[in-house]
Amino acid sequence: METFYLALVFFLLLNLGAGMWRVLQGPTAADRMMAAQLFGTTSVAVLLLLGQVEGDSALHDVALVFALLAAVTAVAFVRRAWSEPEKEHDSK
């Protein structure tokens, strides 16, 4: 089972790596922030799996705080940082 969990963790990390392309590429600010959100959800899954592998329930706490604070960061983005009209669009 442990091998299977770790293989899953590796697969999810590869997913994160692919998502990084969107952070770098944009084009809009929302795209970058959204990809960072993907980091949040995927990392929660990774943390839960690692918690199962190591039998450490403290990692569930880490995942819980992760989920809570990712939301606060995203609200900060929507309310504060993204305040001018977008100039960059997806090219057709």
Added chain:
Amino acid sequence: MEALSLLQWLIDGLIGIGLLWLAWRALFCPELFKAIVLFIAFGLLMTLAWVRLKAPDVALAEVAIGAGLTGALLLSSWAKLRGFDANKGMGAREKNSEQAEQKTKRPFFHGLYAIPLLLMAVGLGYGVLQLTPYATGLSAVVAENLDASGVSNPVTAVLLNFRAYDTLLEIAVLLLALIGIWSLGIRPSVREATPDPVLDLLTRFLTPLLLLVSAYLLWVGAHAPGGAFQAGSVLGAAGVLLILAGWRLPLSLAGLPLRITLVAGVSTFIVVAVLTMLGGAQLLAFPPSQASLIIFVLEITATLSIAAILAALFLGSRPDHSEKI
């Protein structure tokens, strides 16, 4: 178990390379916003790295402070900076021409930077090579004295008993940062528009949850990963969320009550330190019989102060000022 260790290597390698790559991209990114998002992603990956290093305490602190609150703080200051630039369009243009001038001089300076950096790298490398390969460290000493510390989580024992002055100084640094920002008094905080129903609902759900999790982290810190800094930053995040939803501290609380909360952590620490010294012991050396109680009081005040300081940092200016304008 061949496949297992190979997978662990692959995971650790991926996290390590990812961290280096993200750090490099975040540092050399010309767009500030992109750099901030990369920094947030770096914080998230760093959390995973700490988890892999079997340091859940640090992971918890990293996720609460590094990825969560610092990200929100950076995004907010980026927004303020841009408002600043827009007001002084001329100034920004002058800065651009200055930057262009600097660009021509750059290659020469780049070479100069390399020399101290190289020396530092050589020194560090030498230092690392001089280390004994398997040092026992201080963990055995901590484990021996854990009974006398009043808590059963070794990390909390170190942070709030054996080396309590570390925590004292850390809270003092936070307080100093806030005093610095307040004395600059740059500009009143951004006026929030009224939140739409969805944000309102989200705030109503998340705020009690954040309070609950903060209290839980404070409580669990005595015997498992958690503690004052983590609890304080989660509580501070609740404050940030409320500020973002347009809530402001009532004026009656913005003066003295707020200030008392801000300094409560540091002053309790100092009082305890003086009392222990008057009792004939060393600075912050708690008597083992009362250590548990003292740590409990210190942690509660530290949590409240850290939360108040972080939320005030996010607000950026003195709350009583911003209300008047």
Added chain:
Amino acid sequence: MTLSDYLSVLFLLAGALFFLAGTVGLLRFPDVYTRLHALTKADNVGLGLIVIGLAMQAESFASVGKLLLIWLLVLLAGSSISHLIAKKALQKGVRMWRR
């Protein structure tokens, strides 16, 4: 391996598949709105499946409860955030994709 182990593997694999779908959507879809749609829905279902898979292996009801709480929290936060981002994107005049 017992039956619950097999079931748990099945759920975990399904969860990974949804995460993959979310990432492909994030990379391939043509505009902000469609990408939001792909990411939020697929990832939250993926996390839910992984939570179910792990809950089958959990030792106590308390830890099952915590897992479920984390999932519900991510669901609540994810859906609200995607709504806020989409609304703001519309306000900012981010163009929608037309065939």
